[in-house]
Amino acid sequence: MTRIERAVTSISWIPSEAVKGLTRLPFDSGIAHYDEPPPDVVDDLIALRDADRFRFANRLSAWIEVDDAGAVRDSGYSGGGFIGATTMRLGGANMTFAAVPLPDRQEQPSVDGASVRFVQTAGGRTGVPAPRRVKYPPFIQVAAPLAWTTLALTINADGTYSHEVVGASPFPRHWIYDDASTLVAKSGLISFKDWYQRAFGSHTPWGGEDSDALVTQVETALERELSTHIMRGGRKPRIRELRAGAVLVEQGDEGKELFLLLDGVLSVEVNGEAIAQVGPGAVLGERALIEQGQRTSTLRAMSPCRVAVAGADDIDREVLHTLAQGHRREER
Numbered sequence: 324m325t326r327i328e329r330a331v332t333s334i335s336w337i338p339s340e341a342v343k344g345l346t347r348l349p350f351d352s353g354i355a356h357y358d359e360p361p362p363d364v365v366d367d368l369i370a371l372r373d374a375d376r377f378r379f380a381n382r383l384s385a386w387i388e389v390d391d392a393g394a395v396r397d398s399g400y401s402g403g404g405f406i407g408a409t410t411m412r413l414g415g416a417n418m419t420f421a422a423v424p425l426p427d428r429q430e431q432p433s434v435d436g437a438s439v440r441f442v443q444t445a446g447g448r449t450g451v452p453a454p455r456r457v458k459y460p461p462f463i464q465v466a467a468p469l470a471w472t473t474l475a476l477t478i479n480a481d482g483t484y485s486h487e488v489v490g491a492s493p494f495p496r497h498w499i500y501d502d503a504s505t506l507v508a509k510s511g512l513i514s515f516k517d518w519y520q521r522a523f524g525s526h527t528p529w530g531g532e533d534s535d536a537l538v539t540q541v542e543t544a545l546e547r548e549l550s551t552h553i554m555r556g557g558r559k560p561r562i563r564e565l566r567a568g569a570v571l572v573e574q575g576d577e578g579k580e581l582f583l584l585l586d587g588v589l590s591v592e593v594n595g596e597a598i599a600q601v602g603p604g605a606v607l608g609e610r611a612l613i614e615q616g617q618r619t620s621t622l623r624a625m626s627p628c629r630v631a632v633a634g635a636d637d638i639d640r641e642v643l644h645t646l647a648q649g650h651r652r653e654e655r
Contacts, residue, residue, distance in 0.1 A: 324391075330384035330402060331486035332368065332500040333472040334361045335446075336377045338585075338603075339554045341495060342515050356410065358495075360551070363544060365504040372407050378422065378495060380405040381445035383474040383486075385432070393480050395439055398432045404445025423448040425469070425529055437480035442489060444528045446471025468522035472497050473533055490533030494518030496603070499538065511537040511588045511602040512626055537626070539588060539602025545646055546606045553583045553606075553633045560631040571622040571630060578611030578618045580632050581643075587628030592621040600625060609643045 336358040358376065365371060368380060384402030387395050406424040410417055428444035448467040473490040484502065491497050494515045499508040524530050542550075553560055560583070565571060572578060574593065584605045591599040591607075598620075601607065611618050612635045 324396065325389045326386055327389060327478055327480075327482050328384065328386040328401065329476060329478050329484040329502045330382060331474050331476050331502065332365065332380060332382045332504065333474060333488070333491070334365070334371075334377045334498045334500065335379040335381075335470055335472065335492075335495050336361060336498070337495045338513075341513055341586075360547060361498055361506075363506045363547070365500055368405060368504075372405050375407060375410050378407045378449060379446050379470050379472075380407070381443065381472045381474055383441060383443040383476050385439075385441040385476055385478060387439050387478050387480070389437075389480045393437055395434055395437060395480055398434070398439045398441075398478075400429050400432075400441060400443065402443070403427045404447070406447055423467070425471075428473075428528055438477055440475060440477045442473065442475045444471055444473040444490075444533075446492065468492075468494075468518055469527045469529070470495060470518070470522070471528060472536070473528060474499075488536040488538045490528065491536035492518055492522050492527075493534055494522070497536070506541050508538045509541060509603060511539040511586075513586050513603075537588065539600070542601070542604040542606070543646075545642070546604055549606050549638065549642065549646070550583050550604055553581075553631055553637065558634075558637055560633045560637075563630045563632055565624040565628040565630065567624055567626050569624045569628075571624065571628075572608065572618045572620075574618050574621045576618045577616050578608055579616070579635055581609060581612060581635065581638060582607045582622070583631040583633065585629040585631055588625040589628060590623045590625050592623060593619070606646060609638075609646045613640065613643050613647060 339357045361376060371377060381404050382402040385400050388397040390396050404424055404427050406422045424447040430442040433440040446469060448469055470492045472488060475487045475489050478484045488499060491510055494513055496513050497510040498506055501507045526532050584601060584603055586603055589601050590597045591601060607622060
C-alpha cells in the first residue's frame, strides 16, 4: 500500500490601499496596519502566523492510500485553518486582538476512479469588531465580518494532483500556494465594501452561501519588488479607478507613465486581439518608457480595476529594461 499526501494553501492578508472610506482612518492614523506581502515560498506557516504576517490561512492537506493495482483504498484530510490576529497601536502601545475561527468545513472525499477530490473551507471573524448598519433595531450591529477561502484538491493514484479556488470572501487578498509551498495564483478582485456590508450570516459558507473567486496567475518576482517600491517609495503614486470595459491606454498613444495593477483584471490587446489577461501585482507600460514612447498595446479593464500610476523617473531605467525583456507579451 502506498500513501500519497498533497496540499494547497491560501494565505489571506490586507494589501496597501485595500480599505476605503471612513474605515481607512485607523490605517491612515497608524492605529491599524496593512500587511507586508507574504513571501514567494512559505517555509514555516506557523512562524509566519506568529509574526502577524497574515489574517487567515487555509491549508488543505489530504492523503490517499493506493494498492499495488493502482486502486484507491482509503483517503482523508490532514490539514485545516490557521487564524492570525490583528495588532493595533493604541496610546503608544501595541494591542493584539485574536481572530475568532469558525469550524473548518470539510466535504466527504469524492472518489472518481483513481482520483479523490477534497474540498475545505476555513476562516472566521477578523480580530476587531466593526459597526455596520442592519435593517432591524437597534439598526447598528457591532461584529466583525467573516473572511474565508474554499479550496479543492484532487489527488491522483499516480501521485499527480491539481487544485482550485472554489470560493472566497471578497476581502482581503488571497494568495495560493502549491504543494511545494510556492506562490502560484492569487485572487484577482478585492472589494472591501461588499465584504464589509455582506460577509455575515447566510452570506457565508457556514450559512450556506459562498462567493465566487476570480483567480489570476502570479506576476514575476521583479514585479512584486517593483510594486513595493511604487507603493512605499518616496513618492506616493496617483490612483486611478476604471469601470469594467474602460480603457487605461490605447495602442499607439504616447506614454510617459508606468502602471501597477492593484485590483481587478486587465486585458492586453494588440491590433484589436486580446493576447493576455493580467491580475493584481502586474506592472505595465514599461516599453513605452524605454523605446519610442508609444504604447505597444491597449489595456482594457475586464472588471472594475484600481491602478497606481508612477512616473518614469520613479523607477531605475535598467530595471525597466529587465522588466520589458521578461514581458514581451506583444511578441508571443
